[in-house]
Structure formats: C-alpha cells, structure tokens
Amino acid sequence: MRIVFAGTPEVAVPSLRALHAAGHDIAAVVTRPDAPLGRKRVLTPSPVAAAAEDLGLTVIKAARLDAEATDRIAASRPQLAVVVAYGGLVREPLLSLPPHGWINLHFSLLPRWRGAAPVQRALIAGDRVTGAAVFRLVPELDAGDVYDELRYEVPVGATAGDVLSALSESGAELLTRVVAGIANGTAVATPQVGEPTHAAKLTIDDGLLDWAQPAQAVLDRFRGVTPEPGAHTLLDGARFKILTARSAGDEAPLRPGEVAPAASPAAKGAILVGTGSDPILVERVQPAGKPAMAAADWLRGARGAVVLGAGA
Known part of the structure; x- marks a missing residue:
C-alpha cells in the first residue's frame, strides 16, 4: 500500500x-x-x-x-x-x-x-x-x-x-x-x-514517591515513571532522584522515608528506604546538583540520620 x-x-x-x-x-x-x-x-x-x-x-x-x-x-x-x-x-x-x-x-x-x-x-x-x-x-x-x-x-x-x-x-x-x-x-x-x-501525559510531579504508601505501590510508581519523567523524592527541600530501585525481600521495618544501610551481600551498593509496609532497596541515586552514584556511597557521605520525603 x-x-x-x-x-x-x-x-x-x-x-x-x-x-x-x-x-x-x-x-x-x-x-x-x-x-x-x-x-x-x-x-x-x-x-x-x-x-x-x-x-x-x-x-x-x-x-x-x-x-x-x-x-x-x-x-x-x-x-x-x-x-x-x-x-x-x-x-x-x-x-x-x-x-x-x-x-x-x-x-x-x-x-x-x-x-x-x-x-x-x-x-x-x-x-x-x-x-x-x-x-x-x-x-x-x-x-x-x-x-x-x-x-x-x-x-x-x-x-x-x-x-x-x-x-x-x-x-x-x-x-x-x-x-x-x-x-x-x-x-x-x-x-x-x-x-x-x-x-494522561505525565508531569514531573507524577514522579514524586510517597514513602507512606505500601512498598508495592512505591515500586509500581517508580517503574511507571522510569525513565521519564523520572522518580524522585525530596531531601532538604530539593529534588533527589531515585534511579534504580527494587524489592528488598524480608527486612526489618523502617519508618516511611527512613534510610538505613543494606547489610545483605546481594544488595552491595544499595540502601534500604522505609515505606508504609516493608522497606525497598534503592541502588542508584542522584542528589541535586551532583552526578549519579551508588546509593551506599551517597549515604556514607551524608551526616547523621536521613529521612527522605516531603517533610525532609
């Protein structure tokens, strides 16, 4: 034709x-x-x-x-x-x-x-x-x-x-x-x-992760907005990009947005972030104004306890 x-x-x-x-x-x-x-x-x-x-x-x-x-x-x-x-x-x-x-x-x-x-x-x-x-x-x-x-x-x-x-x-x-x-x-x-x-067409706001939701809902949104417009949270009022994330399996609960090191050898370079149910693994991040990096490397450079989310 x-x-x-x-x-x-x-x-x-x-x-x-x-x-x-x-x-x-x-x-x-x-x-x-x-x-x-x-x-x-x-x-x-x-x-x-x-x-x-x-x-x-x-x-x-x-x-x-x-x-x-x-x-x-x-x-x-x-x-x-x-x-x-x-x-x-x-x-x-x-x-x-x-x-x-x-x-x-x-x-x-x-x-x-x-x-x-x-x-x-x-x-x-x-x-x-x-x-x-x-x-x-x-x-x-x-x-x-x-x-x-x-x-x-x-x-x-x-x-x-x-x-x-x-x-x-x-x-x-x-x-x-x-x-x-x-x-x-x-x-x-x-x-x-x-x-x-x-x-509807996605906007940057659609990429904001709500850590108070259950882990599966957080991961569903992460997957839906990756690679565009991209998943993010807030840290000190600035956009903090979440580049790769996955289920963590059985881990001790954390408060929504609370960050902790990942102890499992299979999660090398990753961190745990609390949700409304189980924590999830976040593997790569990009802080505002900085290049992408392994999440564990970012956490080592952070000072004190870190909580991600709208109130951070």
Whole structure:
C-alpha cells in the first residue's frame, strides 16, 4: 500500500522499519520538528526522522497537523495513514483524506488506558498484564474500532522504558499484519468493549514517591515513571532522584522515608528506604546538583540520620 507514516520517538522506529521492509510504499514520514537535547541544547532530529532519512524517505516535520501539513500529506496521495506515537491530534479533513483512513498502534489493551501515557499509567496502577492494539482513528480520543491486539505480561521489575521497548517490537509485527489485512481486504475492526480509563501525559510531579504508601505501590510508581519523567523524592527541600530501585525481600521495618544501610551481600551498593509496609532497596541515586552514584556511597557521605520525603 501507499502509506503516510506519522511518529516521533524511538518506540515508533520499529514500526516504520517493519512497514518499509514489508514492501509498502512509504510516501512520506510525518514527525515532530527537531528538538534541543542535552546540556548544550543542540537541535536534534527525532528518532523517526533519523530512521526515515536513513531509509531515504521523504520527511515532513510538523509540530501539529495544520493546513500546511495537511496539504503536504495530501500531495503524497496515501491510500492509508499510520500513526505510532506522533504526539499530535489528527482532525478533519485530514482524518478522511486517505481512502483507507488512519490507523494507530497504541500501547495498551483498549479501552483501558486511552491517552498519551498508557504504559506508564498501567504500571503506576499496578497492572500486571498490558499489551498493544491497532485501531481505526476517529475524532474521539483512542475510541475507534480495533483491528487486532496482543497481550503482554509485565516482567517483575520491568520499568516503563523496558515495557515500551518490548511492545515497540512486538507491536510493529502486529501493525504489519493489520496493514497486510487492510491491503488484501481481510481486516475486520470490532468496537471496543469495556469501561475506558484515561492515561494522561505525565508531569514531573507524577514522579514524586510517597514513602507512606505500601512498598508495592512505591515500586509500581517508580517503574511507571522510569525513565521519564523520572522518580524522585525530596531531601532538604530539593529534588533527589531515585534511579534504580527494587524489592528488598524480608527486612526489618523502617519508618516511611527512613534510610538505613543494606547489610545483605546481594544488595552491595544499595540502601534500604522505609515505606508504609516493608522497606525497598534503592541502588542508584542522584542528589541535586551532583552526578549519579551508588546509593551506599551517597549515604556514607551524608551526616547523621536521613529521612527522605516531603517533610525532609
């Protein structure tokens, strides 16, 4: 098929490469404009833009799908348009432009977690099973009929980054099968069934850990906000980043936010932090204004007893 592909982050790259490898004619690739990255704020193409250029494809950089972007997409005469994490809404008349419409690879089992951050919200909520779905775009957010889906059991300790990486690969295969079905006329989409939940975009505040919650809830939030926007707590009123954390097993209770050395040889370099139930192990941290370091090294440099949290 002649396809327009819209996507921006790294998780969209496997889908673009898979559709290209399947022999489809990628008429144009729509992606967000170059963004400043790193300490020097160097303007850098999106991962999808870089992949498209590597494949020799036409790239349309647009912050939103306005009239100008619509005209450029229309000029490519697509039969079908595919979206994977583009980062913008598709509205009329663009929505009805391709004869076969627009389809979206979404990283959840719809209608659960419609919205911008489905994997992150699923992990924060403690979901142990998630997945991906390919559905037809309609004006209502993520509400279109579903062509196909896959289920994914979340590995113990997996972060949002880990889950997105896995789903980007398996989801690319799912998407390619759906596009093949649309091309040969066998694809059938069915309405979503169930109560929708909303996966709002994460903010820095979503990364704040509440040590008064049970250990599992603290770890669920940690995994859901890692690597972005990142987990943190407060220490002396400043943001104190928690870079790696895991279950500690059977350890003596600590007060919420209370810090103690980890005595187990298997926890070398880690510290224990109290929660509303059992302590958890924190392995790497980044204090404000300092580089990342082993949590035990940070604790050795701290003076006196340390309690992490909003009241610290």
